[in-house]
Amino acid sequence: MTDPARALASAAPRPYWLDDPDRPAALPALTGAEEADLLVVGGGYSGLWTALLAKERGPGRDVVLIEAAECGWAASGRNGGFCAASLTHGLGNGLERWPEEIGTLERLGAENLDAIGAAVDRYGIDCDFRRTGEITVATEPYQLDELSEFAEEATRRGLGEGLLLMDRDAVRAEVDSSTFLGGLWDRDGVAMVHPARLAWGLKRACLEAGVRIYEHTPGLALAPAGGGGGGGGAFRSAGVPGVRGRGGGAMEVRTPYGRVRAPHVALGTNAFPNLVRRVRPYVTPVYDYALMTEPLSAAQRDAVRWHRRQGLADSANQFHYFRITADHRILWGGYDAVHHFGGAVRAEYDQRPETYLKLARNFHRCFPQLADVRFTHRWGGAIDTCSRFAAFFGTAHAGRVAYAAGYTGLGVGASRFGAEVMLDLLAGERTERTELRMVRSKPLPFPPEPLAWAGIGLTRWSLARADAGGGRRNLWLRALDRMGMGFDS
Structure with missing residues (x-):
């Protein structure tokens, strides 16, 4: 087996997806005071989808989005690129928590994934969106039984369409590893994407729709705006007809060099501290890590097969997720999930050599035929975790502020659904989404430290x-x- 340290020796300490010459230039920070009909805080998937869908719902709506760094720089730009239909962090979690509405949740999730694919086509987003599905593999005998029981339960409830239970030979015919004993292939419920390019494409679509985006503009504080023209400075609107006089009942977000006033605010900050303080105990950041290999040679590709480019994950509690890219690299991530005291989010936590050694060692155990493969990139970062693993939603300040958080690693797809929920809540609409118990309920909060x-x-x-x-x-x-x-x- 290759020495994992040697395999990592030349790996760049940055996300592969963001290490791209086509990365868009940063936009200027907000300076001064602005008004809008809707302010979106956060430029990841949650915020970008919210801004874009708001413009689709009302093209004349004046929308401002502020982002603390650059759009897509955090979890949205460095994840594994698994865009799942599930809104509940998998069917099993959904059955455990919301069995009475699981059929509706599964249908809405499938419609949401279809809508993401349609948006990718409509806006010409070059993000390698492919409905390859995902195979959950068993690497221990007991996991085979669990996968079989799960498939039977899904079929019994009429939710098994698209699931294919596979024996050892069938799995290894798709992706060859001697550690695979069997698997369950969800053939239509997951798309693989280039995550950063998806975020950048949504950013471009927002700009083309008229969203005003300010990067390097963190939201520092949220409070009701002062009456009249107050709030600490003169405000400038975009001049959209019908949007003047928005100070009454408005909210105000302060930034380092200015502020924004709007009657409605959508918060998509996820792993970072929420501007509504009472939401913070429901979320804790957990650090996840990944490696990317050099491109495989033709002989190496033949050795692992993987011609259909499905996403894969193993069935352990400490699990790996892995996929192959358009340029024939393998992303290998997961296993360690690291929580720091106090839920701290710091740049120095993005690199963790002991985890990279574990990941490299486990990669070569899974694929011994790739013993000579080296890694070109290593990275990590925080994801927003909540105690039920699936996103939760809510409002504050008499319905003028909405939030969605807690995706726990499955936000690539579900964040679009979350954006729809936030817009429904801000509009005060009773919709099929807002009537869901999943949307109306909250997870248990995390206890205080220690x-x-x-x-x-x-x-x-x-x-x-x-x-x-x-x-x-x-x-x-x-x-x-x-x-x-x-x-x-």
Whole structure:
């Protein structure tokens, strides 16, 4: 087996997806005071979809989006590129939490994924969007039984269309690893994308629709705006007919060099501290890490097959996700999920050598036929985790502010649905989305420190023990199951 340190020796400490000569130039920061009909805070998928869909719903609506760095720089630009139909972090999690509406959730999720594909086509977004599906592979015998039971349950509930249970030979005919014992292929519920190019394409679509985007403009504080022309300075609107006089009942977000006033605000900051402070206990940032290989040679590609470019993930609690790119590289991520005391988000946490060594070692264990492959990129970053693993939603300030957060790694697809929910909530509309119990309910909040740090650490240790012990969950994990905490993957 290749020495993992040598395989990592030349890996650049930055996300492969963002290391792109076609990366768009940054836009100027906001200076002075602005008015809008809708202010969107956050330039990842959540914010970009919200801004774009707001313009689709009302082309004359004046929309401003502010982003603390550059659009797509964080989780939206460095994830694995798995764009799933599931709104519930997988069918299993949805069945456990919302069994009475799972059929509706699955249908809405499928429609949402179709809508993402349609938007990619309509706006000409070059992000390698491909409906390849995803194979969940078993690497231990007990996982084969779990996959079989899951497929039977999905079929019994009429939700098994598109699922294909595969034995060892069938899986290895698609992607060849001696560690694969079988698998379950969701053939239509997942698309693979170039995540950064999707974000950049949404940014361009927003600009072309008339959204005013200010980058390097963090939102520092949110509060009701002062009456009349107050609020600490003169405001300038875009001059859209019918939008003057927006100070009454408006909100104001302060930025380093200015401020924005709007009657409605949508918050898409996810892993970063929410401007509505009472939302913060529901989310904690967890760090996820990934590697990207050099391009495979023709002989190496033949050795692993993988001609249909499906996404893959294994079935362990500490799991790997992996996929192959258009230029024949393999992304290999996951396994470690690291929470820092106090939920801190810091740039120095983006690099973790001990995790990269684990990932490299496990990669070569999975694909020994690629023993000579080296890694060109290594990176990590925070994702927004909540206790039920699926996004939650809400409003504040008498319905003038909406938020969506807690996607827990499955926000590439579900964030568009979250944007629709936020716009429905801001409009005060009763829709099929807003009537869902999933949308109306909240996860359990995380406890204060040091309990959160200790509890998450104990959970990680217990999940590793379960992986090593045939999937058996200890007393701690069973207690979390009874409490409805979502630590099951």
